[in-house]
Amino acid sequence: MPDGMNVDYDGLIPNNVGLAEDARVKKALETWHPGYIDWWKDMGPEGFQEALVYLRTAVSVDPKGWARFDYVKMPEYKWGILLAPKVENRLIGFGQHKGEPAWQEIPGEYRGMLRRLMVIQGDTEPASVEQQRHLGKTAPSLYDLRNLFQVNVEEGRHLWAMVYLLQKYLGKDGREEAEELLNRRSGNADSPRMLGAFNEATPDWVSFFMFTFFTDRDGKMQLEALAQSGFDPLSRTCRFMLTEEAHHMFVGETGVQRIIERTCEAMKAAGISDPTDVERIRALGVVDLPTLQRKMNLHFSLTLDLFGNEVSTNAANAYNAGMKGRYREDKIEDDHRLLDATYPVLRCIDGQIAQEAVPALSALNMRLRDDYVQDCQGGVNRWNKAIEKAGIQFRLTLPHVAFNRRIGEFSRLHADPEGRVIDAATFAANHDRWLPNADDNLYITGLMKPVDAAGAYAGWIAAPKVGIDNKPGHFEYVKIWN
Ligand SMILES: [Fe+2]
Numbered sequence: 200m201p202d203g204m205n206v207d208y209d210g211l212i213p214n215n216v217g218l219a220e221d222a223r224v225k226k227a228l229e230t231w232h233p234g235y236i237d238w239w240k241d242m243g244p245e246g247f248q249e250a251l252v253y254l255r256t257a258v259s260v261d262p263k264g265w266a267r268f269d270y271v272k273m274p275e276y277k278w279g280i281l282l283a284p285k286v287e288n289r290l291i292g293f294g295q296h297k298g299e300p301a302w303q304e305i306p307g308e309y310r311g312m313l314r315r316l317m318v319i320q321g322d323t324e325p326a327s328v329e330q331q332r333h334l335g336k337t338a339p340s341l342y343d344l345r346n347l348f349q350v351n352v353e354e355g356r357h358l359w360a361m362v363y364l365l366q367k368y369l370g371k372d373g374r375e376e377a378e379e380l381l382n383r384r385s386g387n388a389d390s391p392r393m394l395g396a397f398n399e400a401t402p403d404w405v406s407f408f409m410f411t412f413f414t415d416r417d418g419k420m421q422l423e424a425l426a427q428s429g430f431d432p433l434s435r436t437c438r439f440m441l442t443e444e445a446h447h448m449f450v451g452e453t454g455v456q457r458i459i460e461r462t463c464e465a466m467k468a469a470g471i472s473d474p475t476d477v478e479r480i481r482a483l484g485v486v487d488l489p490t491l492q493r494k495m496n497l498h499f500s501l502t503l504d505l506f507g508n509e510v511s512t513n514a515a516n517a518y519n520a521g522m523k524g525r526y527r528e529d530k531i532e533d534d535h536r537l538l539d540a541t542y543p544v545l546r547c548i549d550g551q552i553a554q555e556a557v558p559a560l561s562a563l564n565m566r567l568r569d570d571y572v573q574d575c576q577g578g579v580n581r582w583n584k585a586i587e588k589a590g591i592q593f594r595l596t597l598p599h600v601a602f603n604r605r606i607g608e609f610s611r612l613h614a615d616p617e618g619r620v621i622d623a624a625t626f627a628a629n630h631d632r633w634l635p636n637a638d639d640n641l642y643i644t645g646l647m648k649p650v651d652a653a654g655a656y657a658g659w660i661a662a663p664k665v666g667i668d669n670k671p672g673h674f675e676y677v678k679i680w681n
């Protein structure tokens with residue numbers, strides 16, 4: 200049942216793409232599989248390969264009921280190939296092929312472009328697993344430990360998703376790329392992952408929650424844009440990945456929210472009303488809000504770099520080709536060709552930040568980034584509600600898009616978090632006020648002590664309001680010693 204809702208679990212590789220009838224791709228994937236397992240054991244969660252983890256596994260791609268929860272040893276997780284159901288008679292929704300039937304194979308002239316898009320997406324998936332592999336040792340609870348591992352196995356599955364497309368649709372080139380995806384390593388000097396933010400360390404759990412909030416959300420935006428693709432298998436793959444991605448962002452948003460709640464609660468209990476009274480707040484063993492703001496500044500600016508150059512011919516070509524659309528392309532009301540349209544772009548002009556109307560086709564990275572910033576702002580507003588509710592006078596704010604950038608227009612200037620252009624010396628002098636400093640890192644590292652009793656939480660984070668799969672508070676989400 201190739202396009203069905205149900206997943207075939209009979210073979211080595213669970214799938215809903217009829218792999219049993221596709222000997223060539225089945226063999227390619229089975230050949231790739233041992234290398235993947237080696238990679239997982241080598242670079243996946245360190246010290247927990249034998250633990251029993253209460254994980255959800257997809258048993259269907261029906262949005263209403265695809266998950267089954269059970270205890271699983273991670274190396275035995277059912278990674279598989281899952282595509283959202285096929286939409287009959289789907290048409291290409293944008294670009295120069297708009298209105299033509301969606302492609303079921305890759306048109307020859309677009310092989311190179313699609314290969315690049317899929318490899319870049321695919322590379323981020325194992326990268327984040329590598330970045331997070333040491334975090335299990337300092338988890339603030341079994342609930343959080345389980346969430347970390349859920350994110351990790353799903354990122355592993357996302358790698359499978361891209362590898363399937365590469366092997367099925369790009370033949371030998373695809374098989375070579377699939378091998379390379381297992382060879383690069385996050386942060387490795389000789390063979391790093393492809394994108395900057397995916398070579399940064401995720402040294403502690405505050406970083407982990409910020410990463411899942413900010414950087415997984417970039418993943419969501421890229422997947423949303425690829426879900427619009429005229430190459431139908433890519434669209435269906437990304438649509439199913441998005442259902443998993445939602446949980447990753449939930450982990451990030453609620454993680455930060457729970458830190459905020461705990462901090463505010465401890466401040467109130469101690470009679471501290473000044474959020475900048477850092478010394479007294481840290482004496483309580485919680486994360487002060489100014490430090491949280493600096494962590495935010497770092498992860499937000501690193502993630503903005505993932506959107507690439509504001510003005511980009513690659514983005515225009517991918518759109519024209521019908522390969523990568525805009526966020527919610529199918530909900531936008533315009534001609535979906537953008538040949539005459541313009542889009543306002545913030546640029547660096549004569550060392551100043553200025554808005555310029557740019558041909559909309561060239562500004563697609565910028566537009567996706569604008570949609571991303573708006574999406575982030577929603578979460579930040581909810582965090583601020585929690586601070587406000589606790590009666591603490593403090594607001595978390597997203598820094599200006601020009602702040603601390605390495606890629607694009609603003610890599611050529613220095614700006615403060617409000618977006619004022621400053622010189623290098625001023626930036627350096629304020630670095631420790633705007634970005635996590637040695638003191639912050641030392642303090643946070645000191646907080647990272649594992650809590651592995653069921654139902655218990657580290658003192659710097661509040662318990663969640665509801666359990667995973669509606670489990671009660673004392674539920675043992677991970678059986679570490681089984
Ligand atoms: Fe992912």
Ligand SMILES: [Fe+2]
Binds near residue numbers: 354415418444
């Ligand atoms: Fe993710």
